[in-house]
Amino acid sequence: MSTAAHDTTHGHGHDDHAHDHKPYGIMRWVGSTNHKDIGTMYLWFSFTMFLVGGVMALIIRAELFQPGLQIVQPEFFNSMTTYHGLIMVFGAIMPAFVGFANWLIPMQIGAPDMAFPRMNNLSFWLLPPAALLLIAAQFAPGGGAGVGWTMYAPLTTQAGPAMDLTIFAVHILGISSIMGSINIITTILNMRAPGMTLMKMPLFCWTWLITAYLLVASMPVLAGAVTMTLTDRHFGTNFFNAAGGGDPVLYQHIFWFFGHPEVYIIAIPAFGVVSQIIPAFSRKPLFGYASMVYATASIAILSFLVWAHHMYTVGMPVETQLYFMYATTLIAIPTGVKVFNWVATMWKGSLTFETPMLFAIGFLFLFTLGGFTGLVLSIVPVDVQLHDTYYVVAHFHYVMVAGALFSAFGGIYFWLPKWTGKMYDETLGKWHFWLSLIFFNVTFFVQHFLGLAGMPRRIPDYSLQFAEFNAISTIGAFGFGFSQLLFLYIVVKCIRSGKPAEQRQWDGADSLEWTHLPSPAPYHSFATPPVVK
Amino acid sequence: MSVLVNATNDTNEAQRQRQVKRNIRRTAAALWLTVIAIFVYILAKYYWLNA
Ligand code: HEM
Numbered sequence: 001m002s003t004a005a006h007d008t009t010h011g012h013g014h015d016d017h018a019h020d021h022k023p024y025g026i027m028r029w030v031g032s033t034n035h036k037d038i039g040t041m042y043l044w045f046s047f048t049m050f051l052v053g054g055v056m057a058l059i060i061r062a063e064l065f066q067p068g069l070q071i072v073q074p075e076f077f078n079s080m081t082t083y084h085g086l087i088m089v090f091g092a093i094m095p096a097f098v099g100f101a102n103w104l105i106p107m108q109i110g111a112p113d114m115a116f117p118r119m120n121n122l123s124f125w126l127l128p129p130a131a132l133l134l135i136a137a138q139f140a141p142g143g144g145a146g147v148g149w150t151m152y153a154p155l156t157t158q159a160g161p162a163m164d165l166t167i168f169a170v171h172i173l174g175i176s177s178i179m180g181s182i183n184i185i186t187t188i189l190n191m192r193a194p195g196m197t198l199m200k201m202p203l204f205c206w207t208w209l210i211t212a213y214l215l216v217a218s219m220p221v222l223a224g225a226v227t228m229t230l231t232d233r234h235f236g237t238n239f240f241n242a243a244g245g246g247d248p249v250l251y252q253h254i255f256w257f258f259g260h261p262e263v264y265i266i267a268i269p270a271f272g273v274v275s276q277i278i279p280a281f282s283r284k285p286l287f288g289y290a291s292m293v294y295a296t297a298s299i300a301i302l303s304f305l306v307w308a309h310h311m312y313t314v315g316m317p318v319e320t321q322l323y324f325m326y327a328t329t330l331i332a333i334p335t336g337v338k339v340f341n342w343v344a345t346m347w348k349g350s351l352t353f354e355t356p357m358l359f360a361i362g363f364l365f366l367f368t369l370g371g372f373t374g375l376v377l378s379i380v381p382v383d384v385q386l387h388d389t390y391y392v393v394a395h396f397h398y399v400m401v402a403g404a405l406f407s408a409f410g411g412i413y414f415w416l417p418k419w420t421g422k423m424y425d426e427t428l429g430k431w432h433f434w435l436s437l438i439f440f441n442v443t444f445f446v447q448h449f450l451g452l453a454g455m456p457r458r459i460p461d462y463s464l465q466f467a468e469f470n471a472i473s474t475i476g477a478f479g480f481g482f483s484q485l486l487f488l489y490i491v492v493k494c495i496r497s498g499k500p501a502e503q504r505q506w507d508g509a510d511s512l513e514w515t516h517l518p519s520p521a522p523y524h525s526f527a528t529p530p531v532v533k
Numbered sequence: 534m535s536v537l538v539n540a541t542n543d544t545n546e547a548q549r550q551r552q553v554k555r556n557i558r559r560t561a562a563a564l565w566l567t568v569i570a571i572f573v574y575i576l577a578k579y580y581w582l583n584a
């Protein structure tokens with residue numbers, strides 16, 4: 001939490017950013033080195049990818065509406081599950097939170113911009129070509145690679161040319177993430193305003209600092225895994241080829257050594273956003289700030305020690321299973337600390353329930369439910385039954401959609417007034433929340449039952465006893481998808497014709513962007529650092 | 534690493550700026566080296582394990 005020295009809440013007379021001239025036209029965006037413009041581009045890119053990945057999800061759900069093959073070929077179905085996952089993880093959710101990071105970190109620590117503005121530009125502009133590669137893969141000879149977002153060997157070593165485009169895309173996305181995280185760490189460690197000690201930073205900055213370290217440590221591992229896949233495919237190596245002395249299960253170990261930290265790369269910035277929203281609408285400081293920092297760091301460290309809970313069924317010694325089971329359940333402790341602190345922040349607060357707070361509370365309930373099913377899955381004998389069923393699909397959509405995505409929605413409603421200087425339509429925002437909440441649960445709650453009953457994931461057809469729940473899930477998915485068009489409308493309406501927002505639109509918000517900067521935040525902020533006590 | 538140096542300790546502003554810039558370069562260099570080391574380690578380790 002930042003305690004601002006003097007409060008300039010009233011008035012817009014800010015002299016230190018009088019020169020507010022922006023570059024004009026397309027070059028403002030192509031050559032942008034401004035953290036706010038780059039943040040905006042990240043957020044719009046992310047939303048575009050969210051729609052592309054969403055269409056793929058609806059193709060999957062349309063096929064699964066009834067048993068039997070109705071609409072698409074099985075190969076195409078497999079391609080859709082693959083690219084839906086890749087696009088949502090790397091194209092929608094991760095860039096959304098990098099967008100938040102770009103917009104907010106410099107303002108929240110009182111810095112004029114990111115440490116490396118030109119590298120920042122490159123980080124962003126690597127994304128569109130990578131996205132195009134993933135889309136182009138659909139049109140490669142033989143169609144998209146139906147290998148799953150986890151890209152397991154030996155499927156990947158045997159897949160068609162689409163696989164090469166996909167590997168190239170993952171390489172580019174990885175480089176972009178690495179540059180982004182180096183920028184973030186460097187900025188936070190070196191460019192804080194005088195008096196802004198690490199333990200005074202808003203929790204959002206802390207969560208990104210920790211996430212950026214996770215990225216630096218795990219992205220090169222993913223890059224290694226797909227590089228080995230590439231050399232196995234074309235350059236005669238046998239890393240994952242059993243016939244040549246390699247080991248396909250090795251791929252899974254390497255992938256999940258990246259993959260489990262990756263799920264926290266998605267979750268931890270979401271924690272950060274929620275940790276800004278809940279205190280603001282409780283009108284109380286965040287409960288247990290220091291314990292939040294330590295819990296987040298513990299989660300990050302533990303996330304490197306649990307990867308094989310994704311692979312209980314590959315055949316490993318029972319002692320190994322036992323270790324990974326205990327290590328995984330351990331994560332519930334710091335996660336519990338965080339949930340406790342969010343609830344304790346609300347305790348006896350003067351609560352109001354504007355749209356950002358609704359999404360934060362939705363996050364709180366549903367993310368916790370997803371964490372709980374994660375605990376269920378971490379129990380080896382249970383997971384042997386549930387692995388690769390719809391129960392897993394339900395689990396990770398609770399943490400990634402109702403968790404990370406809801407947090408991102410909440411954050412967008414929360415900061416839109418600061419970003420655009422205008423207010424969104426509160427009534428429509430509430431509609432967006434309730435529609436999303438209801439349709440999300442209609443889509444995914446029933447998938448727990450499907451998984452418990454044994455329906456496998458990534459399958460275009462299924463036996464008759466699963467028909468009802470699948471029909472319900474598909475109806476929910478289309479409802480959820482169309483509700484997001486309402487979100488687009490709300491944002492566009494806000495930008496075009498929203499009522500002017502106040503500097504401190506939310507009276508409980510106390511970080512520097514609210515206390516020191518007008519709404520909209522000026523193009524250049526904190527050219528001279530603010531005084532932070 | 535000296536990257537956590539509190540930049541307010543210097544009284545001379547120009548010197549402080551130079552210090553911050555130096556720290557920025559050092560932080561970034563350390564991080565790039567980490568990234569490259571991990572990537573090379575992964576490839577090398579399994580390459581020799583297999584060879
Ligand atoms: C208390 C915390 C958590 C625990 C104990 C946990 C546990 C697990 C386990 C054991 C699996 C493997 C299930 C199987 O394949 O049989 C799994 C899958 C998964 N989890 Fe979690 N999880 C937790 C939190 C999260 C979070 C925060 C995210 C992301 C934001 C996440 C995303 C995923 C994903 C994407 C998969 C499926 C990967 C795949 O096979 O495609 N989990 N989780």
Ligand SMILES: [Cu+2]
Nearest residue numbers: 260263309310
């Ligand atoms: Cu995991």
